Amino acid sequence: MxxxxxxxxxxxxxxxxxxxxxxxxxxxxxxxxxxxxxxxxxxxxxxxxxxxxxxxxxxxxxxxxxxxxxxxxxxxxxxxxxxxxxxxxxxxxxGELLDRRVTLTEAGEEVTVLDLSVHQLPARREWEIDRVFVRKGRKGSAFRRAKGEALTVEWTAVTGFTLEEQGQGAENLLATFEQLRPADLANVLHHLSPKRRAEVAAALDDDRLADVLEELPEDDQIEILGKLKEERAADVLEAMDPDDAADLLGELPTDEQERLLSLMQPGDAADMRRLMSYEDRTAGGLMTTEPIVLRPDASVADALARVRNRDLSPALAAQVYVCRPPDETPTGKYLGTVHFQRLLREPPPSLVSSILDNDLQPLDPEAELPAIAGFFATYDMVAAPVVDEAGSLLGAVTVDDVLDHMLPEDWRETEFHLDEEVATDGS
CATH class of the missing domain: 2.30.30.240 (PRC-barrel domain)
Incomplete structure (x- = not known):
């Protein structure tokens, strides 16, 4: 929007x-x-x-x-x-906010909430409530309509809605951490007690919890997922990047994998099964199944519109992959890649098929980690297509996934401990 x-x-x-x-x-x-x-x-x-x-x-x-x-x-x-x-x-x-009695901060006068307005934050996908439409005077009833001046005020001009500062419930803890990046919130969760970690995880929405799980050590991921209801766990796995979700599923017992897969949307479950069929440290095991795929008759304007999607990571937004139908992976014949910088240099009506980079050999799904890392280093790439023997695009490997698997297995725990030491030294 x-x-x-x-x-x-x-x-x-x-x-x-x-x-x-x-x-x-x-x-x-x-x-x-x-x-x-x-x-x-x-x-x-x-x-x-x-x-x-x-x-x-x-x-x-x-x-x-x-x-x-x-x-x-x-x-x-x-x-x-x-x-x-x-x-x-x-x-x-x-159900809970309208028709509520709140107080005008400046006048100290009680008013009744009649309506609330929402707006989307500029250049972000988040929405907020920003204004409150209230009526002064006593609250009405089913038999008597309240009379009094009606006015619209800023959210900050009233009290009686927000969370109390006191207490250590998960609600307050979550509100405190809301502005943290997923990696920073993961750091916080890692150092909480198991009970508190489960409470905060349960209170997070699916998308936020999915982002945080992707940044946590494997043991924490399994612990948190195991404490969620199975339907919620399946929802969170669907919200994760497919490659990260497949990695997490791969660490669970087979019967638990099957129960969670059966609760997912069929398309998501099929992606998980396909990713889990590859060895962990191969292109097929590292790739995401949701790159930007366009048909050859798409325009540069179409490509730029897809790249603007706020849900895409910078690496996935760096290039688009041109393929014949079907557009979902595995696609029809892979034709080539168009890099974001090239899109910026071309007229919007131009076809993406006229500016393809098809000189680079795509990655084979069985390609192993050293070969993948060498590819990225040699050609200064941040993402690379993965194509099977039939010429279909299966997905794309991004540089962050390569780094995750090249660093020591305990690098997340080491990073968390270093952050803790720095905070201690600086106190």
């Missing part, structure tokens, strides 16, 4: 239809899920509670929303249909 989207009052979203990219209705909005934060920081909008035609209510993350326009919401088409379960750090807007 583009930055600069107009402010939206949540009352306008209640009951709004939700559509997939093909224009088929999948359900209607029944509530919004936010995470309150300590102090005066505005809450983050995590997603929507959507009621399907079957009356089941599911959670739709805001990262899966591509547009809110003309009284409708468009999704990426990827929906997890498991029943919505509210987590400790989450609040329901319609």
């Amino acid at each position: 583009a930055a600069g989207v107009p402010r939206i009052f949540v009352s306008h979203l209640q009951g709004v239809a939700v559509f997939d990219p093909a224009g088929d209705q999948v359900g209607r909005v029944r509530d919004l899920v936010v995470m309150l934060r300590m102090g005066q920081r505005p809450p983050r909008l995590l997603g929507l509670v959507v009621e399907l035609a079957t009356r089941r209510r599911i959670f739709l993350p805001m990262t899966r929303v591509t547009a809110i326009q003309s009284g409708q919401i468009i999704t990426t088409g990827v929906l997890n249909v498991r029943r919505f379960e509210q987590r400790p750090t989450e609040r329901l807007v319609f």
Whole structure:
């Protein structure tokens, strides 16, 4: 969703239809899920509670929303249909925040919350509640409408919503760590007690927990995953990068692997099985199955639009792979690669097929780690295509995955201990 989207009052979203990219209705909005934060920081909008035609209510993350326009919401088409379960750090807007009594900070006057507005942060995919529409005077009832001045104020102008500073519950701990990068939050989790680590992990949303798990040592990953309900564990694995999720699954007993795979979406489970079929330190074992794939008739403008996806890592966004249909890996015949810098130098209407770099030999899925590292070092690459004998693109290996496997197995633990020592020395 583009930055600069107009402010939206949540009352306008209640009951709004939700559509997939093909224009088929999948359900209607029944509530919004936010995470309150300590102090005066505005809450983050995590997603929507959507009621399907079957009356089941599911959670739709805001990262899966591509547009809110003309009284409708468009999704990426990827929906997890498991029943919505509210987590400790989450609040329901319609169910818990509206019609609530709060206090105007400056005047010390109690008011009733009538509505809240949300907006998307510039150049980011996050949404926040920024303003509160309130009415002064006593609260109304079912038989008497309250009278009094109605006004819109900034979130920071009222109190009575946010988390209390006292206490050591997982909610407060999570609010404290919210601004940390995944690697830094992983560092924090690594040093918590197992009980506290499990509490914080349970309170994180799926995408955030997936990002953090990718940065944790293997033992911590297995411990945290083992303490989640199996359906939640499957959701988190789906949210992880496919290669990282496959590595984690590969460390679990076979029967547990199969239970989790059976709970995943069929496409995600198929990717996991394919990745797990390769040896760990080969191109097939290291690759992600979700690179940017374009058809030869796509334009440079199309390629740049795909590269702008905020969910992509810098390495995956550095180049696109041009293939004949099908577009999902394994693709049709792999034709070549177009690097991001080349895209910037070409007119937007140009076809990607006219600017292919097809001189470099792609990686074989059985290529071993030394050969892969040599390829990256020789050609100054940050990502490389993996192509099978039939000429189909299977995925892409990124330089961060190569580094992860070339460093000592305990490098994450060593890094965490070094950080701890530096903090101790600097205190």
